[in-house]
Amino acid sequence: MAHRVVIIGGGFGGLYAVQAMKRADVEVTVIDRRNFHLFQPLLYQVATGALSPGEIASPLRYVLNRQKNARVLLGEVVDFNIAGHEVLMKDGDRVPYDTLVVATGSTHAYFGHPEWSKLAPGLKTIEDATEIRTRVLLAFERAEKETDPEERRANLAFIVVGGGPTGVELAGALGEISRDTLRKDFRSINPAEANIFLIEGSGRLLPPYPEKLSHAAEKALIGLGVQTRVGAMVTQIDAEGVTVKAGDSETRIKSKTVLWAAGVQASPLGKLLAERTGVATDRVGRVKVAPDLSIPGHPEVLVIGDLAYLEQDGKPVPGVAPTAMQMGRYAADLIGKRQRAEAVKPFRYWNKGSVATIGRNRAVAEIGPFQFSGHLAWLTWLFIHLLYIVGFENRIQIAFQWAYDYFTFNRGARLITGEWASADEALGPASLSGRR
Amino acid sequence: MAHRVVIIGGGFGGLYAVQAMKRADVEVTVIDRRNFHLFQPLLYQVATGALSPGEIASPLRYVLNRQKNARVLLGEVVDFNIAGHEVLMKDGDRVPYDTLVVATGSTHAYFGHPEWSKLAPGLKTIEDATEIRTRVLLAFERAEKETDPEERRANLAFIVVGGGPTGVELAGALGEISRDTLRKDFRSINPAEANIFLIEGSGRLLPPYPEKLSHAAEKALIGLGVQTRVGAMVTQIDAEGVTVKAGDSETRIKSKTVLWAAGVQASPLGKLLAERTGVATDRVGRVKVAPDLSIPGHPEVLVIGDLAYLEQDGKPVPGVAPTAMQMGRYAADLIGKRQRAEAVKPFRYWNKGSVATIGRNRAVAEIGPFQFSGHLAWLTWLFIHLLYIVGFENRIQIAFQWAYDYFTFNRGARLITGEWASADEALGPASLSGRR
Numbered sequence: 001m002a003h004r005v006v007i008i009g010g011g012f013g014g015l016y017a018v019q020a021m022k023r024a025d026v027e028v029t030v031i032d033r034r035n036f037h038l039f040q041p042l043l044y045q046v047a048t049g050a051l052s053p054g055e056i057a058s059p060l061r062y063v064l065n066r067q068k069n070a071r072v073l074l075g076e077v078v079d080f081n082i083a084g085h086e087v088l089m090k091d092g093d094r095v096p097y098d099t100l101v102v103a104t105g106s107t108h109a110y111f112g113h114p115e116w117s118k119l120a121p122g123l124k125t126i127e128d129a130t131e132i133r134t135r136v137l138l139a140f141e142r143a144e145k146e147t148d149p150e151e152r153r154a155n156l157a158f159i160v161v162g163g164g165p166t167g168v169e170l171a172g173a174l175g176e177i178s179r180d181t182l183r184k185d186f187r188s189i190n191p192a193e194a195n196i197f198l199i200e201g202s203g204r205l206l207p208p209y210p211e212k213l214s215h216a217a218e219k220a221l222i223g224l225g226v227q228t229r230v231g232a233m234v235t236q237i238d239a240e241g242v243t244v245k246a247g248d249s250e251t252r253i254k255s256k257t258v259l260w261a262a263g264v265q266a267s268p269l270g271k272l273l274a275e276r277t278g279v280a281t282d283r284v285g286r287v288k289v290a291p292d293l294s295i296p297g298h299p300e301v302l303v304i305g306d307l308a309y310l311e312q313d314g315k316p317v318p319g320v321a322p323t324a325m326q327m328g329r330y331a332a333d334l335i336g337k338r339q340r341a342e343a344v345k346p347f348r349y350w351n352k353g354s355v356a357t358i359g360r361n362r363a364v365a366e367i368g369p370f371q372f373s374g375h376l377a378w379l380t381w382l383f384i385h386l387l388y389i390v391g392f393e394n395r396i397q398i399a400f401q402w403a404y405d406y407f408t409f410n411r412g413a414r415l416i417t418g419e420w421a422s423a424d425e426a427l428g429p430a431s432l433s434g435r436r
Numbered sequence: 437m438a439h440r441v442v443i444i445g446g447g448f449g450g451l452y453a454v455q456a457m458k459r460a461d462v463e464v465t466v467i468d469r470r471n472f473h474l475f476q477p478l479l480y481q482v483a484t485g486a487l488s489p490g491e492i493a494s495p496l497r498y499v500l501n502r503q504k505n506a507r508v509l510l511g512e513v514v515d516f517n518i519a520g521h522e523v524l525m526k527d528g529d530r531v532p533y534d535t536l537v538v539a540t541g542s543t544h545a546y547f548g549h550p551e552w553s554k555l556a557p558g559l560k561t562i563e564d565a566t567e568i569r570t571r572v573l574l575a576f577e578r579a580e581k582e583t584d585p586e587e588r589r590a591n592l593a594f595i596v597v598g599g600g601p602t603g604v605e606l607a608g609a610l611g612e613i614s615r616d617t618l619r620k621d622f623r624s625i626n627p628a629e630a631n632i633f634l635i636e637g638s639g640r641l642l643p644p645y646p647e648k649l650s651h652a653a654e655k656a657l658i659g660l661g662v663q664t665r666v667g668a669m670v671t672q673i674d675a676e677g678v679t680v681k682a683g684d685s686e687t688r689i690k691s692k693t694v695l696w697a698a699g700v701q702a703s704p705l706g707k708l709l710a711e712r713t714g715v716a717t718d719r720v721g722r723v724k725v726a727p728d729l730s731i732p733g734h735p736e737v738l739v740i741g742d743l744a745y746l747e748q749d750g751k752p753v754p755g756v757a758p759t760a761m762q763m764g765r766y767a768a769d770l771i772g773k774r775q776r777a778e779a780v781k782p783f784r785y786w787n788k789g790s791v792a793t794i795g796r797n798r799a800v801a802e803i804g805p806f807q808f809s810g811h812l813a814w815l816t817w818l819f820i821h822l823l824y825i826v827g828f829e830n831r832i833q834i835a836f837q838w839a840y841d842y843f844t845f846n847r848g849a850r851l852i853t854g855e856w857a858s859a860d861e862a863l864g865p866a867s868l869s870g871r872r
Contacts, residue, residue, distance in 0.1 A: 391848065
């Protein structure tokens with residue numbers, strides 16, 4: 001019988017792992033709660049109406065349908081039987097493995113304020129993205145109807161908490177929506193009067209990037225009308241706005257739309273896996289893996305992607321998509337080498353660079369020794385994202401959509417959808433209580 | 437002050453009316469509960485994963501953003517003050533009008549069985565479509581996991597109630613999904629073993645079409661593996677299947693996925709309008725309008741589209757998209773002619789023909805004196821739908837998507853999304869209780 005590999009999670013780590021095992025003598029089962037692979041780096045474009053969910057998601061079964069040694073299992077893993085080499089599914093099924101690859105990634109964290117999750121949605125799932133899209137569009141709709149100037153102002157205030165790549169991209173897109181996309185759409189308000197605030201706790205935006213690029217990003221955002229607040233912590237979020245603390249001074253910003261792009265924490269399966277194997281986790285729940293990505297004492301259990309904590313040259317390997325892809329390929333290679341009893345080198349992350357986009361024309365990029373910003377960086381961003389999106393079909397659709405939106409300033413997917421019983425209910429204060 | 441026109445509803449009727457008033461000396465307000473115009477004839481393609489919601493919906497503000505005499509109001513109308521020439525909004529606002537155009541369309545009806553709505557979702561909104569998409573895909577997922585042959589069979593049984601154009605198109609698409617799209621996606625089941633039933637109460641499919649075309653449609657559906665039951669009524673729907681009565685015999689079909697494409701009823705605003713004006717409604721709640729589409733005794737109130745009941749040459753004008761478009765244009769023309777004190781002829785529906793598609797290659801069409809089916813009819817269908825879809829952007833996207841899907845048999849938007857707390861819950865019997 002072929003070696004049984006079970007991969008939990010069909011994100012970048014899991015998908016690259018299974019695809020790299022295409023020609024291996026293994027039987028792979030990919031388990032995911034969702035039936036699609038999601039291209040998370042473009043999720044903010046769904047949240048801001050530029051792309052449709054279908055354009056950044058590919059059904060896992062479709063992606064893997066020609067890979068004869070792979071099968072997909074839709075379901076949720078609730079526990080591990082490490083001694084018995086099984087994962088336990090919520091429906092009671094048990095899935096046996098010879099090698100287990102855990103790649104369940106991360107979710108957002110609210111720094112000990114779980115009650116903020118309903119007030120300030122984060123951006124990890126398709127549903128998060130359409131929820132944010134609905135909230136942003138409804139805020140403009142409420143402003144159009146509002147006659148009280150202060151209330152109108154609060155409806156036109158958008159606060160993005162967290163100045164990492166997601167926060168920067170989200171704030172940039174909001175700037176563009178208010179300045180360009182919606183320019184002619186309203187009759188009572190001028191959408192360009194929207195105030196977009198980007199709040200970052202550390203001393204500068206995009207902390208992992210070189211300082212020069214942080215400043216370029218900030219400049220580009222200010223050009224799009226975004227008000228940046230660095231070195232500022234959000235201490236309170238409620239239905240009327242946020243309280244921001246910078247140094248000793250506290251400011252109150254009134255806003256009906258607060259978006260969360262601040263903290264991440266590892267998927268809860270990491271903690272469970274740690275309990276079952278005795279491995280340590282870091283402060284956000286990532287599993288501290290051995291240099292070959294296995295759990296110390298359990299070579300048959302690998303952890304990859306955002307769920308893995310690994311240091312390289314004294315620094316943690318960053319939790320980004322390229323890391324997950326490289327770890328996925330490494331895991332596949334490791335399994336093959338073990339089967340052939342070949343020696344295995346430790347995993348080494350190769351930093352190909354980082355690029356974050358700000359609006360429709362600008363980006364900041366660090367590729368090897370090169371740091372650059374502006375139009376060229378944006379073209380680089382464009383190229384990389386089209387290159388890595390899964391599926392030829394999505395690639396063409398997105399290329400068309402971007403080209404079209406670029407020339408027209410449009411964002412055609414700005415639909416208010418979801419569970420709103422009626423627009424009026426959604427337009428009223430009830431919408432702020434976090435209904436999904 | 438310009439003549440104030442208020443249009444309720446941004447469907448085909450409302451949208452064509454406001455656009456036809458582009459150069460008129462009027463101030464138009466379009467009120468809708470949703471922020472987008474939906475191209476309903478392609479909704480079944482969203483329900484079956486071929487298109488994304490964003491591709492068949494256009495934000496109303498965007499469609500109308502260059503029309504200076506038009507504004508969009510997002511909200512729900514709850515009542516009419518006919519004497520005072522106002523519509524009353526749910527949020528308490530009052531919108532005054534000189535001419536009112538009511539174009540709120542229709543919804544599905546369950547023939548006195550409202551409890552069926554959760555068991556057998558209909559197809560009128562974007563949310564309906566994604567709900568159906570999720571149910572259909574989850575049924576295949578459950579079948580893949582199921583070991584009991586009878587349960588597996590029930591999961592692979594899909595019942596479409598109603599053999600009009602929507603039912604025929606839905607059943608054809610399901611046939612194709614099971615035979616082509618999902619062909620290589622599963623490992624335990626063969627999706628082609630799915631049983632798709634199409635149940636129609638009258639003596640043949642597509643009752644409004646010529647008999648020859650009904651038979652062509654039935655033949656095409658059978659070729660896609662659909663089992664048609666004509667002259668058969670559904671008398672019972674529950675979580676385990678449906679009971680079908682044909683003549684004196686009752687049959688039970690076990691199925692976990694029942695879709696409703698049978699009855700329509702007018703939007704509830706029709707009834708309210710009838711109460712406030714004393715006009716009559718027909719058996720499904722449509723407003724019986726005068727030959728100029730106004731309410732008898734209230735020339736300033738027009739009713740158009742699916743909400744209007746009008747007879748022409750002794751037969752009711754059909755409730756289809758072209759009727760609504762023609763009525764919308766007529767309403768705009770009428771308002772202009774009244775302003776110029778010109779004579780107005782009664783509305784006349786011009787039947788341009790009908791075309792319904794069955795799968796990726798076949799359709800039935802009746803254009804003027806010509807009745808045809810097969811590939812040519814399908815090309816006609818393709819051309820007409822691309823011609824009428826609102827927005828150049830959507831047109832290109834859909835053209836690409838269809839071309840791509842045609843050659844690859846793919847349907848890239850087959851995402852399981854929504855409120856499912858977890859896949860396991862969704863995969864279990866709970867999913868059948870109609871959670872949204």
